[in-house]
Amino acid sequence: MPLRISTRERMSATFRFVVLVLCIVVFFLPLVSMVVTSLKRMDELYRIPPRVFPEQPVWENYKLAWTMVNFGKYLVNSIVLTLMYGLPAIMGSCLAGYGFSRFPVRESKPIFLLVLATLMIPFMVTIMPFYMIMSKLGFVNQRILWFIWGIPGIPFIIFLFRQFFSTIPTSFEESARIDGAGRFQIFFLIMFPLVQTGIIVAAIFAFQWSWSEFLMPILFLSDEKSTLAVKIAMGYSDQKENVLYNIGMAGIVFYTLPLVILFFSLQRRFVAGLLSGGLKG
Amino acid sequence: MSRKPVVRASSLESERRASFYLFIAPWIFGFLFLQVTPIVWGFVISLTNRSAFPVAVKFVGLQNYLELFRDADILQSYWVSFVYTVSNTLIAVVTGFFFALLLDRNVPGQGFFRTILYFPYMIPLVAVGWIFRLFLERDTGFLNVVLNRLGVLASGVPWLQTYPMGSILMLSFWQAGWSMIIFLGALSTVPRELYEVATIDGANYPRRVRHIMLPLISPFIFFQLVMSFIYAMQAFIQPYIMNPRPIRGNWMMRNPPPNEIFFVMSRSYFVMTGQNRYAYALAILWVLFAFVLIFTIVFVRLGGFWVYTEAGERR
Numbered sequence: 001m002p003l004r005i006s007t008r009e010r011m012s013a014t015f016r017f018v019v020l021v022l023c024i025v026v027f028f029l030p031l032v033s034m035v036v037t038s039l040k041r042m043d044e045l046y047r048i049p050p051r052v053f054p055e056q057p058v059w060e061n062y063k064l065a066w067t068m069v070n071f072g073k074y075l076v077n078s079i080v081l082t083l084m085y086g087l088p089a090i091m092g093s094c095l096a097g098y099g100f101s102r103f104p105v106r107e108s109k110p111i112f113l114l115v116l117a118t119l120m121i122p123f124m125v126t127i128m129p130f131y132m133i134m135s136k137l138g139f140v141n142q143r144i145l146w147f148i149w150g151i152p153g154i155p156f157i158i159f160l161f162r163q164f165f166s167t168i169p170t171s172f173e174e175s176a177r178i179d180g181a182g183r184f185q186i187f188f189l190i191m192f193p194l195v196q197t198g199i200i201v202a203a204i205f206a207f208q209w210s211w212s213e214f215l216m217p218i219l220f221l222s223d224e225k226s227t228l229a230v231k232i233a234m235g236y237s238d239q240k241e242n243v244l245y246n247i248g249m250a251g252i253v254f255y256t257l258p259l260v261i262l263f264f265s266l267q268r269r270f271v272a273g274l275l276s277g278g279l280k281g
Numbered sequence: 282m283s284r285k286p287v288v289r290a291s292s293l294e295s296e297r298r299a300s301f302y303l304f305i306a307p308w309i310f311g312f313l314f315l316q317v318t319p320i321v322w323g324f325v326i327s328l329t330n331r332s333a334f335p336v337a338v339k340f341v342g343l344q345n346y347l348e349l350f351r352d353a354d355i356l357q358s359y360w361v362s363f364v365y366t367v368s369n370t371l372i373a374v375v376t377g378f379f380f381a382l383l384l385d386r387n388v389p390g391q392g393f394f395r396t397i398l399y400f401p402y403m404i405p406l407v408a409v410g411w412i413f414r415l416f417l418e419r420d421t422g423f424l425n426v427v428l429n430r431l432g433v434l435a436s437g438v439p440w441l442q443t444y445p446m447g448s449i450l451m452l453s454f455w456q457a458g459w460s461m462i463i464f465l466g467a468l469s470t471v472p473r474e475l476y477e478v479a480t481i482d483g484a485n486y487p488r489r490v491r492h493i494m495l496p497l498i499s500p501f502i503f504f505q506l507v508m509s510f511i512y513a514m515q516a517f518i519q520p521y522i523m524n525p526r527p528i529r530g531n532w533m534m535r536n537p538p539p540n541e542i543f544f545v546m547s548r549s550y551f552v553m554t555g556q557n558r559y560a561y562a563l564a565i566l567w568v569l570f571a572f573v574l575i576f577t578i579v580f581v582r583l584g585g586f587w588v589y590t591e592a593g594e595r596r
Contacts, residue, residue: 012386012486013386013387013388013389016383016384016386016388017388017389017390019383020383020384020388020390020394023380023383023398024394024397024398027397027398027401027455029416029423029424029427030412030413030416030423030455031401031412032423033412033415033416033422033423034412034415034416037415045421046420046421047421048420048421050420050421050426052423052426088307091307092307092308092311095304095305095306095307095308096304096305096307096308098304099300099301099302099303099304099305100301100305102300102304103297103298103300103301103304104297104301105294105297105298105301108301111305114312115308118312118316119508119511120511120573120574120577121316121320121570122511122514122515122546122566122569122570122573123515124515124517124546124549124550124566125319125320125323125566125567125569125570126315126316126319126320126323127319128319128323128549128553128562128563128566129319129320129322129323129326129563130315130319132322132323132326132559133318133319133322148315149315151307151310151311152307152308152309152310152311152312152315153307153308153311158308183300183303187304208403208405211405212405212406212407212408214406214407214517214518215517215518215550218534229405229407230407232405232407232408232411233407233410233411233518233521233522233533234531234533234534235411235528235533237529237530237531241529241530241531241532242529242530243528243529243530245411245415248411249411249412249415252408252411252412255405255408256403256404256405256408259403259404259405260400260403263400263403264396267396267399268392271395271396271399271462274462274466
C-alpha cells in the first residue's frame with residue numbers, strides 16, 4: 001500500500017513537472033518576442049517569411065531608447081514619485097494596521113470593514129473629481145500630490161499589517177510601557193522593526209503601483225514632470241509618426257528592469273510574507 | 282512622555298480610544314479628503330452641465346443620467362466592460378487555481394516555477410500592452426510564427442483586428458500569477474491529514490479536490506472572485522494600447538478604440554479629455570460605481586450560502 005502511493009506520487013510529480021515546463025515555455029514566448037525584437041532592425045521586423053532571431057543584434061536600439069525620449073529625466077521623475085508615494089504609504093498602512101490590531105474599541109471593527117469596503121471604489125471615480133478639485137484650486141502639476149495620495153496607506157496592506165501585528169505578543173509593549181515609553185516611542189522603536197516582512201511586501205506593492213501608474217501622471221503632470229509609465233505607454237515613433245517597435249521594446253526592457261531586480265532580490269521574502277501573514281484569518 | 286497610573290476601567294477605555302484614533306488618523310484623513318469628498322463632489326458636478334471650460338455652468342438635474350441610458354455607445358461600453366470582467370475573472374481564477382494545484386505538492390523546482398509564473402504579474406500594464414501588441418501582430422508576431430511552425434495555422438491571423446476582446450483577455454492568462462499566490466496561500470491552510478484520511482478511505486484525487494480542497498478554500502476563491510471583479514471593471518489602458526486600429530506617434534490617447542473593446546473607464550476618459558464633457562464623464566463613472574457597489578453587496582450576500590465556514594463561526 002505505501003509503496004503504491006509513493007510510485008503514484010512520483011508519477012504525478014513528473015506529470016506536473018512536465019505541465020509546468022510547458023506552461024513556462026508558453027509564458028516566456030511574449031518575453032522572448034520582446035527581447036529579440038529589441039535587437040532587430042525595423043525593416044527586419046517586417047520581413048516575410050519572419051525570422052525569430054536577428055541577423056546581427058542591434059545594440060544601438062538600447063542607446064536610442066535612452067536618448068530618443070530623454071529616458072534619464074523620466075527615470076528620475078519615476079523614482080522621485082515612487083519614493084514620494086511609497087514612504088508615506090508604507091508608514092500610513094503600518095500605523096493603521098497597528099491601530100486596528102492593538103487598540104480594539106467598540107467602533108474599530110466597523111471602521112476596519114470600511115477600510116476593506118474602500119477596495120470597492122473604482123480608482124477613476126475618485127481620481128477624476130479629485131483632479132477637477134485640484135485644478136480648481138490651482139494645485140496640479142505638483143509632485144507633493146503623490147505624497148498626499150500615499151498618506152492614508154493601502155487597504156490591502158493595512159489588512160496585512162494588522163495580521164502581522166496580531167501575531168506579535170503584547171508583552172513587549174507592556175514592559176516598554178512600564179519603563180515609561182509613550183505610544184509612539186513603542187511603535188517606532190519596538191514594533192516597527194518587528195514587521196520587516198510586512199514592510200517589504202508594502203514596499204513592493206507601493207513601488208509596483210507607482211511605477212506602473214499611468215492615469216495619475218497623465219492627468220496631473222506636465223511632460224516635464226511626467227513618468228516613464230507615460231512615456232512607455234505612448235511608445236516610440238519616428239519623425240513620420242511610425243511606431244518603432246524595436247526601440248520601444250528596448251525601452252520596455254529598461255523600464256521593467258528595476259521591478260525585475262527588486263522582485264528577484266526580495267521575492268522569497270515577498271511571497272513568504274504574503275503567504276504567512278496576509279492570508280490566514 | 283510619561284504616563285499616569287491608570288486607575289479606572291473607563292479611563293483605560295478612553296485612553297485606548299485615543300490611541301486608536303491617533304494611529305488611524307492618516308487613514309481617516311485620506312478617506313475623508315481623498316475619497317468621500319471627491320466622490321460626493323463628483324456626484325454634485327454630474328448634476329450640472331460642466332465642461333472643461335467652466336462658463337455658464339448650471340444645474341440640470343438628472344439630465345446627464347437620462348442621456349446616458351439612451352446613449353447606445355455608452356451602454357455598449359458598460360456591456361463590454363461587464364463581459365470582459367466576467368471572462369477575466371473566470372480566466373484568472375481558473376488559471377491561478379490550476380497553477381496552484383500543480384505547485385501545491387512537492388514538485389522539482391517548486392520555488393523556481395512559482396517565481397516565474399508570478400513574474401508576468403510584476404510587469405506594468407502599459408508595457409504588457411505593447412508586448413502583446415507586438416506578439417499578436419499578423420505577419421511577424423510570435424504567436425502566428427509559432428502556431429505556423431507547429432502546423433496549427435497555415436496563414437497568419439490578425440489577432441487584434443479579428444478578436445480584439447480575445448486579445449485583451451490573453452493578458453488575463455499571462456497575469457494570473459497574483460491569483461496563483463492567493464490560492465497557494467489558501468491551499469497551505471488545508472490540513473494535510475484530511476487528504477491522508479480521505480485517501481485511506483479510497484477517495485481519488487478529483488474527489489479529494491472536490492470534497493475537501495474546494496470547500497475548505499472557498500472563502501479564498503470567493504475573495505478572489507470579488508477582488509478580481511472590482512479590478513477588471515476598472516480596466517482602462519488596454520483598449521488604447523491594444524487598439525486594432527493603427528497607432529500613430531503620440532496620438533494614442535486621442536485615438537478611440539472600436540466599440541467592441543471600448544471599456545467604461547476608457548470611454549469616460551475619452552468623454553472627459555477628448556470631448557471635454559466633464560459632467561457627463563462623471564455621470565458615467567457614478568453609474569459604474571453604483572453598479573460595482575450593488576453587484577458586490579449582492580454577491581457577498583449570496584456568497585454566504587456557498588462559502589464554507591467553521592461550525593458556529595458567523596461571517
